[in-house]
Amino acid sequence: MRLSPGPQRRGPEQDLPRGAASTWLRVHGRLLASGFRRGAAYRGAALGGLVANVTFGFLKVSVLTAAVAAGGGELGGYDEAAIIAYAWLSQALLGSVNLFGRTDLADRIKDGSVAVDLLRPLDVQTATTAQEVGRALFQLLPRGLPIIVLGVLVGGMRLPTDPATLALGLLSALLAVLLSFLLVYLVAATGFWTVETRGVQVLYMIVSGFLAGLFVPVTLFPQWLYALALATPFPSLLQVPIDVISGRVDGAAALGVVGVQVAWVAAVFAVGHLMTRAGRRRLEVQGG
Amino acid sequence: MxxxxxxxxxxxxxxxxxxxxxxxxxxxxxxxxxxxxxxxxxxxxxxxxxxxxxxxxxxxxxxxxxxxxxxxxxxxxxxxxxxxxxxxxxxxxxxxxxxxxxxxxxxxxxxxxxxxxxxxxxxxxxxxxxxxxxxxxxxxxxxxxxxxxxxxxxxxxxxxxxxxxxxxxxxxxxxxxxxxxxxxxxxxxxxxxxxxxxxxxxxxxxxxxxxxxxxxxxxxxxxxxxxxxxxxxxxxxxxxxxKTVGARRVLVVDLAAPAPDLLGVPHAEHLGSEGGGLRQRLAFDDAATTAAAVLSAVSERVEVRDLSVEEPDVEDVVRRIYAAGGR
Amino acid sequence: MADPALRGGRTGWWRPYRAVLASRVRAQTSYRGSFALDLASSVLIGLVELAEIWVLYRSVDALGGLDLAAVLLVFGIADTAFSTADLFVGHVDTLPRYLRAGTLDVFYLRPQPLLAQLVTSEISVRRVTRIGVGLTALVVGLAVNDIAWSPLVVAFLVVVLVASTLTFAGLFVAAAGVQFFLVDASEMTNAVVYGGRYAATQPASVWGKPLVALFGFAVPIAFTAYLPVVALLGLPGAEWLPSWLGWLAPLAAVWTWAVALLAWRTGVRHYQGGGG
Known part of the structure; x- marks a missing residue:
């Protein structure tokens, strides 16, 4: 994978001497690749996930297209073609965007083995995120792509063929995956202060899916709920990449929403970085 | 019932x-x-x-x-x-x-x-x-x-x-x-x-x-x-x-000083030595003698620092039974 | 030794099951903080699913012939039935873990039927609040719809709730039977079980052909809530399913359990044959 998420370069390693940046990229590239390979180990689960996504895809398409028809051919800015694309693309991204809030790191913080991670010359936040993103990107092969192909072949989905739109769509999807794991890192990092992070995790699971637009597009929300959703990073996890990939939002507007994604990535990364620093200090105080 | x-x-x-x-x-x-x-x-x-x-x-x-x-x-x-x-x-x-x-x-x-x-x-x-x-x-x-x-x-x-x-x-x-x-x-x-x-x-x-x-x-x-x-x-x-194979236990002794192989201990067979004779292994048959008897025979000849008795391993017995059976 | 005279006493066929279940309930409720969290999150998840319906119906008056009041009744019946089944039987989807850990072999050493042991090996008390969400939706749904109350209607509702709960319980068991063959892919059966749950809250009249085949007939999800509501409210229903089919909810339960027991039996045979 040749993915070097731009915003991460603004990390704390910025102040390292020249050459350190390329080392940083190489190390994190390796972590990403090793996560990707680990993803390949769970083939049975990936197949099961594909079946689940396809089943839900059909169910969503039928109820959402019925809703568009009942709404006179348009619903919250979606016509029939757009809503079909919405249903399939949300299922395609579901295997890679973490809306469940669970990571291995939460367990490592809980049982204290994160202390070992903190001793390594690697930043815990960037290193775990690189690995998790790698694993999630693998899921695009057995789950994401087949669902898109199926959606086009039997689900009646049409996608734009213009390379610039597709490239921007791919970038937006990658940003969504990255953002989800940066958010889930925050969930795990609360473990530095609380014994049990399951409450935060469950809350993330419930809130993130709803506000990301997993059930219905966020644009259908009543005004106050819509405003609330837009004040969170969650629409950038599903609604934004889906709109950009399907071409429903294009041109300058598309660049704008991807810019919002980038801003969320930077902000969430910064919060995670501060939490890691504070958490490390807290562990050192406790350990000393 | x-x-x-x-x-x-x-x-x-x-x-x-x-x-x-x-x-x-x-x-x-x-x-x-x-x-x-x-x-x-x-x-x-x-x-x-x-x-x-x-x-x-x-x-x-x-x-x-x-x-x-x-x-x-x-x-x-x-x-x-x-x-x-x-x-x-x-x-x-x-x-x-x-x-x-x-x-x-x-x-x-x-x-x-x-x-x-x-x-x-x-x-x-x-x-x-x-x-x-x-x-x-x-x-x-x-x-x-x-x-x-x-x-x-x-x-x-x-x-x-x-x-x-x-x-x-x-x-x-x-x-x-x-x-x-x-x-x-x-x-x-x-x-x-x-x-x-x-x-x-x-x-x-x-x-x-x-x-x-x-x-x-x-x-x-x-x-x-x-x-x-x-x-x-x-x-x-x-x-x-x-009787067929000898389900033998092994006495392992660590000696105070290197010694030549402990051969000729009654009812015991010298299996090998390590560290130039500092650690020696002797197999004996439970039916013929006891660990205590072997140890006292050894102690008469050299100074024993430490010892352990290894139970015979089933895998070992099985191997020897096959060997004895000419398989 | 195994002296029959020393057995019996405090007997009753349910004693072994009651002993396990009572201790499971105690174990689950003993971690109070954790248990309270589970109770709360079950409510929240239920509310979010209701919110999805509400958001959708803000923009449209009716979907597939059902207005918001009618769909609330569908949701209430489906969610109450599914959550009740989930409380008593839902944990059978941990079978792959039992197979890997060898726990099933331990069940063989106890003098009760394997399936009965598996079903009573756990009970998910935390789902009670989710049943509460379903029941609330059901009660509100019954109040806001124009229903000509009669003893027959009450009996119909009771029969439908029992039958739908049994249908979902059978679905869980059927999925467990299949998992003897698909130890690594329990998500595959989850697609049908949880897809079925989601499908049950929808107006089935909007489904396309593949869904009608899957959730209309093979897995009779349409019979759990949609068809009974159509029959109860005297709605036109879908063209492929006349509304009187709503009376056949018990038949759907029987059909699901026939499939479930066959799947379980086949799975156990496969396991005993050493294919596990």
């Missing part, structure tokens, strides 16, 4: 031509057939104590699963406690106890005592019977001090004693133990062996155990069944097995 229990009065296990084949995936989609148990025929009388030994993959676990009704034989017949295991599994469950070394019958998040309360209900023990039997097992297995501890917090030795009590709570006529002492320290092993001997003496329970530890066999079993690649390779006493 009454007629069947009288039928099981004479034989605990009756197996004839028992065969079990598995289809395993070899490469890709190709499948090949593996015979785990191959025409096994044997009988274990009620009240016997039998060691069922063999190398890894010799078919021991498969046999136990067929005895318990978990696996269906590919060919041949099994009767356990006079019953057909698969067809009469639920009836058999009242007369059979099994301790799997690797899988627990206890509820890991509950105190040990609560597991026994549930198992007493599972086996429909009367309140009086439940009280008596639990008290007996708790006392003889020394479970009292951790009876209120959740199972997940028990040490391996404590848990294994707890497992044995769980398998015996309903007073089965036949107790099968699959590697009961694996991973236990010397003291825990010893306690468990003594308990099993006492349980057998008190209730006449038939014992069948698989093990890698010849110490288990020599202290617990009057009869040994040796399986090799699913077939019965030896059936007889341990003494007979020792």
């Amino acid at each position: 009454t007629t069947a229990s009288s039928a099981s009065g004479t034989t605990a296990i009756e197996v004839a031509g028992l065969t079990r084949r598995f289809r395993v995936r070899s490469r890709g989609f190709a499948r090949k057939e593996v015979t785990a148990v191959d025409g096994l025929t044997l009988t274990v009388g009620a009240g016997e104590s039998v060691g069922y030994i063999g190398a890894n993959g010799a078919g021991k676990s498969t046999t136990i699963k067929m005895l318990a009704g978990i696996l269906v034989p590919s060919a041949g017949t099994v009767r356990t406690c006079g019953l057909e295991p698969v067809r009469q599994r639920r009836e058999l469950a009242r007369r059979l106890g099994v301790v799997f070394g690797q899988r627990s019958q206890l509820w890991w998040d509950l105190p040990l005592a609560e597991s026994y309360r549930i198992l007493a209900a599972v086996h429909s023990l009367s309140p009086q019977r439940e009280r008596e039997r639990t008290a007996e097992l708790v006392e003889r297995l020394e479970l009292g001090e951790f009876l209120a501890t959740p199972v997940r917090q028990l040490s391996l030795g404590q848990r294994m004693r707890g497992e044995v009590a769980a398998a015996l709570l309903h007073s089965p006529a036949l107790l099968v133990l699959d590697e009961p002492t694996i991973g236990l320290d010397v003291l825990s092993k010893q306690r468990l062996r003594e308990f099993l001997l006492a349980e057998r003496a008190a209730h006449g329970t038939t014992l069948l155990l698989t093990t890698h530890d010849m110490g288990d066999v020599s202290r617990l079993c009057e009869r040994v069944l040796l399986v090799d690649r699913g077939r019965l390779a030896y059936d007889g006493s341990l003494a007979g097995l020792s």
